[in-house]
Amino acid sequence: MTREDRHESHDIRGLESGDNNLVKCRGICERYRATKIHGESRYANGQRRCQTCEIFIKWEGLWCPCCGYRLRTLPKSKKYKEIFRKTTATMTTT
Ligand SMILES: [Zn+2]
Ligand SMILES: [Zn+2]
Numbered sequence: 001m002t003r004e005d006r007h008e009s010h011d012i013r014g015l016e017s018g019d020n021n022l023v024k025c026r027g028i029c030e031r032y033r034a035t036k037i038h039g040e041s042r043y044a045n046g047q048r049r050c051q052t053c054e055i056f057i058k059w060e061g062l063w064c065p066c067c068g069y070r071l072r073t074l075p076k077s078k079k080y081k082e083i084f085r086k087t088t089a090t091m092t093t094t
Pocket of ligand 1: 010024026027028029052092
């Protein structure tokens with residue numbers, strides 16, 4: 001008997017965030033929609049971000065009152081989803 005169970009070299013990252021079929025936005029989050037505060041961190045004001053609803057809500061709970069998905073309380077890192085503008089160095093030769 002040779003137990004060769006080391007074939008777990010599959011790079012399956014992001015699998016957890018892929019099964020959000022059960023959670024759906026029901027529109028309730030609109031009632032808790034947080035207003036954008038200029039110059040201040042949203043998280044610092046008790047605002048939370050729901051990944052499913054893709055909205056910032058003013059909610060104290062850990063779970064979204066709308067879809068029931070886990071909310072983000074603190075930003076993981078400083079880098080947001082920055083839309084990288086593909087500044088292609090196109091030499092405009094006139
Ligand atoms: Zn929602
Ligand atoms: Zn939600």
